[in-house]
Amino acid sequence: MRSILLGIVTFLVIVPDLAGQEWIVPDDKKGKLSTFQFDENTKKSGEKIYSVNCISCHGTPGKGNFLKLVPPPGDPATDKIQLNRDGELFYKVINGRGQMPSFKNALSSDEIWHVISFVRSFNSSYKQLIMPVITSSAYPGAVIKMMLSYNSSDSTIVLEADAVKQNSSVAVTGAEVKLLVHRTFGHLQIDDIKTTDINGKVAFKVPANLPGDTLGNIQVSARFINEDTFGSVSKDTILTAALITLPVSLVAERAMWNNVRKAPVWVILTYSLGLLTALGFIGLVLMKIRDIFIIGESVLKDSEKINIT
Secondary structure, three states: OHHHHHHHHHHHHHHHHHHHOOOOOOHHHHOOOEOOOOOHHHHHHHHHHHHHHOHHHHOOOOOOOOOOOOOOOOOOOOHHHHOOOHHHHHHHHHHOEOOEOOOOOOOOHHHHHHHHHHHHOOOOOOOOOEOOOOOOOOOOOOEEEEEEEEEOOOOEEEEEEEEEEOOEEEEOOOOEEEEEEEOOOOEEEOOOOEEOOOOOEEEEEOOOOOEOOOOOEEEEEEEEOOHHHHOOOEEEEEEEOOEOOOOOOOOOOOOOOOOHHHOOHHHHHHHHHHHHHHHHHHHHHHHHHHHHHHHHHHHHHHHHHHHHO
């Protein structure tokens, strides 16, 4: 009992303290910039990603309808969020804190920048700074490039990474890479995290039952695990590497969510029986009210006769 009381007291002391704490971003992360220009396309893409991953807590930007959490997530259109530098926003989305989850494994770096592009569209005074070259401490001055291809003979997706500097290129070796496939809600990791070999290549095994679209296409993203060493590099592409999946109509067969004509028979019968029972009960109540009215009139007439006599 004593330990429980101690825990409650600790919670009451710590939670308000955390709520008032400023979210400090390391100095070396604040200056991180997008490698591409924000435009109408990145804004629209970011809006879609925001509506899936962010709107449930932060609400619609400019509406102030965010969840009343502790600490409050805040409205992206307000100064609370807009006064953050781009690198600070990126850091907070990547790492999360408290009730805000980390999106490190859910979104690629480019997708996070697209969300930031959407958020910045609510700030008329915002002026974007762009990182012209993807920096890498492992390959100073070089631009890291990735290529993805599908090898149907062994059902693997092969990634090749090269560091390009002027007219020469070298393989990016010893870099840990993660491969994700885009799903409706978030991303699904394919295979384990792999390390590039001496040729800058690594192969990821595609699951035999991985569903694709009607052509067997999937959208995949690859990115380095250690971005501080190899740079904020990601590669998105569409590969024909999955099972052909034909969309199934949710209203083709009898189902709970179908219309009356195709709803399950037992649902129709149960609903009809329930409706008839309710109508019967209402009818019974009305009949009882009628009987009470008739009895009341009879009693009233009898009392009038007695008064007359």
